[in-house]
Amino acid sequence: MTQPRQERVPAALGILAGLGAAFFILPLAGLLARAPWGDALTALTAPETLDALRLSLVASLTATAISLLLGVPLAWVYARVEFPGRNLLRALTTLPMVLPPVVGGIALLLAFGRRGLLGMFLERAFGITLPFTTAGVVMAETFVSMPFLVLTVEAGLRSLDRRYEEAARTLGAGRWTVLGRVTLPLIAPSLFAGAVLSWARALGEFGATITFAGNFPGRTQTMPLAVYLLLESRPEASFILSLVLLAVSLAVLVGLRDRWLGSA
Amino acid sequence: MKRCVLLALAVLSACGSVPAPASPDKLGGDLSVFAAASLTEAFKAVGGGFKAAHPSSNPTFNFAGTPTLLTQLQQGAGADVFASADQPNMQKAVDSNLVAGKPRVFATNKLEIVVAPGNPKHISGLADLARADVLYITEAPDVPAGKYAAQVLAGAGVKPSPRSLEADVKGVVSKVGLGEADAGIVYVTDVRAARGRVSGVVIPDAQNVIASYPIAELRGARNPAAARAFIDYLLAHGQQTLQGFGFTHS
Numbered sequence: 001m002t003q004p005r006q007e008r009v010p011a012a013l014g015i016l017a018g019l020g021a022a023f024f025i026l027p028l029a030g031l032l033a034r035a036p037w038g039d040a041l042t043a044l045t046a047p048e049t050l051d052a053l054r055l056s057l058v059a060s061l062t063a064t065a066i067s068l069l070l071g072v073p074l075a076w077v078y079a080r081v082e083f084p085g086r087n088l089l090r091a092l093t094t095l096p097m098v099l100p101p102v103v104g105g106i107a108l109l110l111a112f113g114r115r116g117l118l119g120m121f122l123e124r125a126f127g128i129t130l131p132f133t134t135a136g137v138v139m140a141e142t143f144v145s146m147p148f149l150v151l152t153v154e155a156g157l158r159s160l161d162r163r164y165e166e167a168a169r170t171l172g173a174g175r176w177t178v179l180g181r182v183t184l185p186l187i188a189p190s191l192f193a194g195a196v197l198s199w200a201r202a203l204g205e206f207g208a209t210i211t212f213a214g215n216f217p218g219r220t221q222t223m224p225l226a227v228y229l230l231l232e233s234r235p236e237a238s239f240i241l242s243l244v245l246l247a248v249s250l251a252v253l254v255g256l257r258d259r260w261l262g263s264a
Numbered sequence: 265m266k267r268c269v270l271l272a273l274a275v276l277s278a279c280g281s282v283p284a285p286a287s288p289d290k291l292g293g294d295l296s297v298f299a300a301a302s303l304t305e306a307f308k309a310v311g312g313g314f315k316a317a318h319p320s321s322n323p324t325f326n327f328a329g330t331p332t333l334l335t336q337l338q339q340g341a342g343a344d345v346f347a348s349a350d351q352p353n354m355q356k357a358v359d360s361n362l363v364a365g366k367p368r369v370f371a372t373n374k375l376e377i378v379v380a381p382g383n384p385k386h387i388s389g390l391a392d393l394a395r396a397d398v399l400y401i402t403e404a405p406d407v408p409a410g411k412y413a414a415q416v417l418a419g420a421g422v423k424p425s426p427r428s429l430e431a432d433v434k435g436v437v438s439k440v441g442l443g444e445a446d447a448g449i450v451y452v453t454d455v456r457a458a459r460g461r462v463s464g465v466v467i468p469d470a471q472n473v474i475a476s477y478p479i480a481e482l483r484g485a486r487n488p489a490a491a492r493a494f495i496d497y498l499l500a501h502g503q504q505t506l507q508g509f510g511f512t513h514s
Contacts, residue, residue: 109442109444110442113442113443113444114443114444115442115443115444131439131444132399132401132427132428132444132445210430210431210435213428214401214427214428214429214430214435214439215404215428215429215430215431216426216427216428216429217429220428221429228431229404229406229429229431231331231332231335232329232331232332232335232404232406232407233331233405233406235335235338
């Protein structure tokens, strides 16, 4: 990447850019200004907050693990295998990035719910029902977050200089050795960035979760759901929880940019 | 790679919406009504009647759970009229100095058990909600419907364990309608609005509660004349429409 020349900013452009930035900064400032800092500790250590926080961490990390397990092979197939319908398949599997999450939740219900295509069979054969369970939360989060990992890893694989892999092969390394010792280490930055992005998306998931998994403290009530419901009963506590989510997301984005995307 | 990640960042978050403001101070013009989610179908019909009576008016509705509406109003959302699903939330609006004049009860509602069409689990009353083979869901305790449901259950001495505390009555109705839950407690009017997709099991009056819906003009109304006209229309001509949707006369 080449270093851009330092340019003088035309006034009109600067003003518009400033407006654009203010549009994002002001809501955050509002949250900071209205947060009841005195009650922060009480709100954060309330049992329902801790339940929601614990559930959010467990579910989002599990979703990320599943995304890695299934998403990396998927990305590899997209990057390396030519087959008819690849673009269509890629579009279908990354659809949740642009789909309203509620629609994703409804789709999950129609597939994995008690009356769903597969869910009906799961209930009859194994007595497994997924809606209203923590597993349902993990599924909803995986559904909306895995595409971020797949696209990021696929881009990493495509920009990889394949001569390294070929060199390893000519030196006698097997396919799995090449994958484990050459390919994956070389795309580590994209793997990491993809995993963190999809984790952040999973952590913030709301619409698909409340639609597919419902809302029950300790079982399916994640942080974003707690924020939404607290807004109705104790808005101040909801502001504090919002700030926690905000701080985590900010740390992730700043960290990602400095570490893997080259700082500006 | 970099471009792709930035694209991903851009798509990372999605957001909610805020209602539109109203304008000039005459009977015509925009009229913004904030109304409880359980009023959705009925108020759309009443709004149509009001517009027919005052053709230059343009009533718009923001339907959500009552506490959500209250929070929006407390945060300065511009609205002319507030219709609450219960008295405590209206009282909070009065206490927050949001209301002009005195709130007036315009309708009452009762609770009913919502079940799948045809009632396949043979639920006959509140006691059945605690059955092990019945997947029961309800509204969060801060939503008026959830609070009423808890009252009704406590009165009947039934202690079901809900699998989900939905954010509003519509969440309960749709999940029962989709067959994901077997039963929930919602308003009579919700069951009627979803006729065909769900069935209802009557809760006897002795066990039921009466939910009163108060309405008030808001202090910050940009169109107070239209706000008052809408409330008057609702209390007079709107009653028949409301009854058509299952509300009882106030």
